[in-house]
Amino acid sequence: MKLVLVGPPGSGKGTQAKMLIEQYQIPQISTGDILRQAVKDGTPLGKEAKTYMDQGALVPDALIINLIKERMKAPDCKAGYIFDGFPRTIAQAEALEKLLQGLATKLDAVISIEVPEDEVVKRLSGRRTCKSCGALFHVLYTPPAKQGICDKCGGELFQRDDDNEATIRQRLAVYRTQTAPLIAYYTKQHVLKVVPGTGEPQDIFTAICRALKNEE
Numbered sequence: 264m265k266l267v268l269v270g271p272p273g274s275g276k277g278t279q280a281k282m283l284i285e286q287y288q289i290p291q292i293s294t295g296d297i298l299r300q301a302v303k304d305g306t307p308l309g310k311e312a313k314t315y316m317d318q319g320a321l322v323p324d325a326l327i328i329n330l331i332k333e334r335m336k337a338p339d340c341k342a343g344y345i346f347d348g349f350p351r352t353i354a355q356a357e358a359l360e361k362l363l364q365g366l367a368t369k370l371d372a373v374i375s376i377e378v379p380e381d382e383v384v385k386r387l388s389g390r391r392t393c394k395s396c397g398a399l400f401h402v403l404y405t406p407p408a409k410q411g412i413c414d415k416c417g418g419e420l421f422q423r424d425d426d427n428e429a430t431i432r433q434r435l436a437v438y439r440t441q442t443a444p445l446i447a448y449y450t451k452q453h454v455l456k457v458v459p460g461t462g463e464p465q466d467i468f469t470a471i472c473r474a475l476k477n478e479e
């Protein structure tokens with residue numbers, strides 16, 4: 264199964280990707296997570312990406328496409344993958360199409376998760392992520408049992424640098440202008456499935472699985 268999750272920041276792409284990993288036994292490829300790791304490690308990619316990420320802007324396409332090309336070579340990608348936060352521009356989508364053509368394969372589905380902007384701001388302002396295992400929490404909606412500590416592994420929870428209201432608004436503006444055109448792009452290719460992203464994460468997951476049933 265080769266999937267793309269598309270949706271505004273905070274629409275729940277990461278949350279749903281983590282549930283899909285279990286269901287389909289395929290890896291999540293989150294360009295955001297890869298970039299944050301590169302920033303943490305202080306690599307040249309991380310140093311370049313940080314300036315864009317801190318402003319809520321997109322990292323240049325060429326850097327992202329190279330990163331994806333490398334990641335797709337890993338053995339865990341043989342059975343498929345869940346792209347989370349990639350592609351994010353038409354240029355990235357076209358590059359992905361070429362890469363997949365080169366491998367004589369194609370996407371099974373692109374899931375568009377729709378959430379109103381005000382809800383996204385509430386979600387991102389309260390998001391907390393585990394430093395050790397990447398598990399996601401929300402201070403109001405899905406709080407950890409012990410404040411600041413991951414329920415799953417006991418790791419420390421942190422708030423992302425770009426989860427402040429000004430940067431969130433900028434990320435939303437970037438989504439509207441640069442990423443939302445992908446909806447029309449993938450509709451034309453007959454692979455788009457739209458899933459409402461409000462309500463309980465488990466119900467959204469059920470809706471995604473139902474949408475994917477025809478693609479298995």
Ligand code: AP5
Nearest residue numbers: 272273274275276277278294295316322348386390400401
């Ligand atoms: P990235 O890390 O991809 O961030 P994003 O797209 O802004 O998405 P988020 O991770 O913020 O949200 P999400 O949809 O995964 O939601 P989540 O599940 O966490 O990118 C960060 C930056 O990296 C970009 O700004 C850019 O600079 C750069 N970048 C990355 N990819 C790039 C690319 N391809 N090209 C160029 N630049 C790139 O959920 C959010 C919160 O809501 C959590 O607290 C969660 O617990 C909660 N929640 C989830 N579902 C629900 C629900 N149903 N109800 C209530 N709360 C919920």
